[in-house]
Amino acid sequence: MVNLNTYAQNTWCPGCGNFSILTSIKLVLSSLVEEGLGLENIILVSGIGCHAKIVDYINANSFYSLHGRVVPAAEAIKIARPGTKVICFSGDGDSYGEGMEHLIFAAKRNIDITVIVHNNRVYGLTTGQYTPTSPLGYKGRSTPYGTKEHPVNPLELILASGASFLARGTSHGMEQLKNIFKEAVMHKGFSLVDVLQVCVTYYNMYEYYDKHIYELSGYNPQDYNQAFSKIREWDYNTEAPIALGVLYKKEMPSFESSFKQVKVDPLDRENKIKQVLKSFI
Amino acid sequence: MEELSVLIGGKAGFGIDTSSVIIARILNRMGYYIYIYRDYPSLIRGGHTFSLIRASNQKIGAHRNSADYLLALNQDTINLHKDKLNDDSLIIYDSNAVNLEGVADSIARNPIALTELVKQESPSEIMRNTCIIGSFCKAADIKWGILEEVLRSAIDKELDLNLKIARKGYEIPAQVKKIPELNNPALSIITGNEAVSLGLIKAGLDTFIAYPMTPSSGILHSLAQKGSDFGLKVIHPESEIAVILMALGVSYVGEKVAVATSGGGFCLMTEGVSFSGMSELPLVIVLGQRTGPSTGLPTYTGQTELHFALNAGHGEFSRFIVAPGDAQEAYYWSAIALNISTKYQIPSIILTDKTMAEGAYSFNLDEIKEIKNQEFLPWDKKGPYKRYLDTESGISPLVTVPQKDTVVKINSYEHDEYGITTEESALTKKMADKRLRKEKYLLEDLENYPSVGVYGKLDAQEAIICWGSNKGVCTEAAQKLGLKVIHLVVLWPFPLKQFQDALKGVNKTYSIENNATAQLAVLLKRFNINIDQYILKYDGRPFTAEEIERQLEAHG
Numbered sequence: 001m002v003n004l005n006t007y008a009q010n011t012w013c014p015g016c017g018n019f020s021i022l023t024s025i026k027l028v029l030s031s032l033v034e035e036g037l038g039l040e041n042i043i044l045v046s047g048i049g050c051h052a053k054i055v056d057y058i059n060a061n062s063f064y065s066l067h068g069r070v071v072p073a074a075e076a077i078k079i080a081r082p083g084t085k086v087i088c089f090s091g092d093g094d095s096y097g098e099g100m101e102h103l104i105f106a107a108k109r110n111i112d113i114t115v116i117v118h119n120n121r122v123y124g125l126t127t128g129q130y131t132p133t134s135p136l137g138y139k140g141r142s143t144p145y146g147t148k149e150h151p152v153n154p155l156e157l158i159l160a161s162g163a164s165f166l167a168r169g170t171s172h173g174m175e176q177l178k179n180i181f182k183e184a185v186m187h188k189g190f191s192l193v194d195v196l197q198v199c200v201t202y203y204n205m206y207e208y209y210d211k212h213i214y215e216l217s218g219y220n221p222q223d224y225n226q227a228f229s230k231i232r233e234w235d236y237n238t239e240a241p242i243a244l245g246v247l248y249k250k251e252m253p254s255f256e257s258s259f260k261q262v263k264v265d266p267l268d269r270e271n272k273i274k275q276v277l278k279s280f281i
Numbered sequence: 282m283e284e285l286s287v288l289i290g291g292k293a294g295f296g297i298d299t300s301s302v303i304i305a306r307i308l309n310r311m312g313y314y315i316y317i318y319r320d321y322p323s324l325i326r327g328g329h330t331f332s333l334i335r336a337s338n339q340k341i342g343a344h345r346n347s348a349d350y351l352l353a354l355n356q357d358t359i360n361l362h363k364d365k366l367n368d369d370s371l372i373i374y375d376s377n378a379v380n381l382e383g384v385a386d387s388i389a390r391n392p393i394a395l396t397e398l399v400k401q402e403s404p405s406e407i408m409r410n411t412c413i414i415g416s417f418c419k420a421a422d423i424k425w426g427i428l429e430e431v432l433r434s435a436i437d438k439e440l441d442l443n444l445k446i447a448r449k450g451y452e453i454p455a456q457v458k459k460i461p462e463l464n465n466p467a468l469s470i471i472t473g474n475e476a477v478s479l480g481l482i483k484a485g486l487d488t489f490i491a492y493p494m495t496p497s498s499g500i501l502h503s504l505a506q507k508g509s510d511f512g513l514k515v516i517h518p519e520s521e522i523a524v525i526l527m528a529l530g531v532s533y534v535g536e537k538v539a540v541a542t543s544g545g546g547f548c549l550m551t552e553g554v555s556f557s558g559m560s561e562l563p564l565v566i567v568l569g570q571r572t573g574p575s576t577g578l579p580t581y582t583g584q585t586e587l588h589f590a591l592n593a594g595h596g597e598f599s600r601f602i603v604a605p606g607d608a609q610e611a612y613y614w615s616a617i618a619l620n621i622s623t624k625y626q627i628p629s630i631i632l633t634d635k636t637m638a639e640g641a642y643s644f645n646l647d648e649i650k651e652i653k654n655q656e657f658l659p660w661d662k663k664g665p666y667k668r669y670l671d672t673e674s675g676i677s678p679l680v681t682v683p684q685k686d687t688v689v690k691i692n693s694y695e696h697d698e699y700g701i702t703t704e705e706s707a708l709t710k711k712m713a714d715k716r717l718r719k720e721k722y723l724l725e726d727l728e729n730y731p732s733v734g735v736y737g738k739l740d741a742q743e744a745i746i747c748w749g750s751n752k753g754v755c756t757e758a759a760q761k762l763g764l765k766v767i768h769l770v771v772l773w774p775f776p777l778k779q780f781q782d783a784l785k786g787v788n789k790t791y792s793i794e795n796n797a798t799a800q801l802a803v804l805l806k807r808f809n810i811n812i813d814q815y816i817l818k819y820d821g822r823p824f825t826a827e828e829i830e831r832q833l834e835a836h837g
Binding site: 006072260263 | 306309310434467468469470471475479482483485487488490507509510511512514516518519520522523526527528529530531533534536552553556644646654682683684685686687688689690691692693694696700701702
């Protein structure tokens with residue numbers, strides 16, 4: 001096991017679902033390094049929210065971005081450095097709210113980055129407001145009489161947007177999370193893992209999830225129509241079984257591979273500038 | 282000064298722009314310096330659009346309100362521009378589409394049945410341009426060989442047909458108003474946008490990212506077209522927010538990156554500007570000003586974003602702001618802006634405006650000062666890497682990512698030297714000081730650059746103070762009236778020393794700006810410099826030289 005610890009003091013609440021994501025991803029990163037990928041070739045990107053502190057807790061390259069702006073930074077890093085593994089950590093307020101547009105476009109481009117969404121369905125750091133995935137009627141500090149809007153089903157939306165890898169896990173299933181993360185990171189193309197990560201302070205759903213979740217088996221994630229109906233089985237609102245595992249997976253060309261990686265030396269640049277200027281006479 | 286102006290007008294979509302470039306290149310090859318002013322509405326087809334090509338035996342950077350040759354493809358060209366005619370003007374027009382009612386009979390004219398003539402050869406109405414250019418060359422006694430050469434260089438579609446139609450226009454007998462050939466070499470004619478693009482490339486740009494917005498889209502178009510020759514990656518993402526965040530991602534791994542937009546897009550980018558300041562990620566932003574507020578007049582000009590650029594982004598951090606005055610300055614300063622961002626790890630803002638971005642200028646690379654290739658401050662590799670090492674200058678050694686055995690952490694939160702989040706009070710102050718200290722070193726550095734330009738009558742006691750694209754028009758007026766011009770190129774950090782040197786011996790000042798609130802004059806007040814008289818224009822149109830001359834004479 002590679003030591004990936006930093007000196008930063010961990011400030012998540014005791015029992016926070018983020019701990020299992022941290023532990024699982026460290027195991028995955030460690031295994032990648034042990035398999036020969038230099039640690040320098042891993043780049044972590046996070047947004048703003050409780051989830052985002054994760055980059056302070058892992059001793060690897062990191063880009064601690066703005067709220068909702070995990071994805072565009074990560075996309076550009078991948079375009080500039082296609083040989084690296086770019087792993088994003090985001091929240092449901094972060095990427096399903098303020099940054100939803102970027103997520104849709106990254107899926108549309110099928111760019112080879114992994115987005116792990118710490119979906120606790122509540123704003124933690126701003127102390128308990130509803131998010132895009134809170135159920136109808138959720139009573140938070142900004143909606144004391146209950147929300148009047150249905151949640152979004154992020155997996156349905158991102159599948160429709162063109163993503164080539166979609167999975168769901170929970171913060172109660174570390175072994176499974178580890179396997180899903182590894183598969184997502186190794187997938188060539190846009191991958192999103194929706195983690196039902198429990199916020200013990202503002203929205204403790206451990207019991208609810210334990211009652212409803214089941215692991216996929218005998219399932220073919222390559223079948224788009226099957227994935228579509230499986231993803232629609234639970235709408236993040238009404239009572240229904242909640243499937244965990246890889247829901248969709250397909251091989252498709254990825255966006256970053258369309259860019260040529262060429263360096264032109266200064267003298268060559270100079271000569272080419274002169275050629276361009278000549279064409280303007 | 283030996284000079285002439287050609288105005289060509291027609292409906293949008295009629296190819297006026299291409300025609301103006303062809304006319305400019307013809308005059309350029311006859312030894313004239315060129316400036317092209319473009320005026321067009323925000324629509325795709327229809328509406329009235331015109332270009333004014335001014336040619337002179339001296340360097341120019343402005344148009345005058347006059348047309349020695351008026352080339353009319355539609356009636357509006359006559360109706361809207363007959364005030365620009367003088368006694369010696371010559372009108373060349375499509376007699377199938379245009380009448381000269383209301384134009385004094387004494388003004389010379391060449392009626393050409395363009396619509397009929399072109400129909401015989403091509404169903405495309407756009408070919409009327411080529412035909413009228415042929416007629417213009419005949420009327421100006423320009424050698425066919427020059428016209429043919431320019432058409433061959435400028436037209437890539439249906440060249441033979443274009444040559445044939447141009448020849449038709451050229452063969453029609455016409456009244457002649459000769460344009461003499463001069464003895465100067467032909468230069469490149471490029472827009473401000475093209476100059477910015479090439480300047481950024483010169484300084485080693487790796488990636489360009491933009492969302493289309495007038496007047497900066499030309500940079501996106503030209504780099505998307507030519508970028509791959511320079512190993513450049515060009516990305517057009519979903520919004521200006523994505524643009525700036527992508528740019529910061531590229532910057533993080535150590536590539537040189539720039540973005541371009543206008544005021545509205547820059548509004549969306551401001552959180553990224555602040556992030557660039559906090560995370561010390563080098564970044565160049567081209568901010569092409571147009572008439573605001575809000576959507577405003579999308580295809581017209583203004584100088585209204587100076588204070589926006591000075592203040593954009595929350596929090597306090599170092600930044601560099603430059604407003605080049607013409608294409609050569611745009612080339613030079615775009616390269617320098619990228620170098621300064623690279624050296625100081627700060628955002629640089631290049632302020633252009635529609636006048637300069639889409640206006641075209643004669644461009645001479647040989648006149649541009651040497652531009653060096655700027656590298657990052659190197660890391661000595663002693664001990665673990667600290668992305669935010671606190672140094673005397675505030676500049677930390679910078680490495681590219683990935684780098685073996687090196688962890689690079691950048692952070693939008695306040696952070697320690699490694700980039701780990703902190704809320705500790707002493708560290709907060711220390712890091713704020715580090716970031717702000719860089720600007721002081723930059724200010725000293727700027728003494729080595731022509732941050733303030735001085736033109737006109739250098740010992741005059743009255744001076745015009747201006748910035749950005751008004752350089753050319755103010756210099757021309759000043760030369761005529763015997764005034765000095767002080768042109769601010771660098772706007773932040775404010776080059777006070779060079780500016781005060783320029784002010785020596787001046788006892789009366791005029792601030793000439795394309796805005797309603799005298800934004801430069803307001804900035805000068807921060808340094809206890811008071812302007813005596815404001816000459817402001819904010820109707821979306823740039824100043825013409827005679828307009829400034831008139832107003833100065835009225836005030837003088």
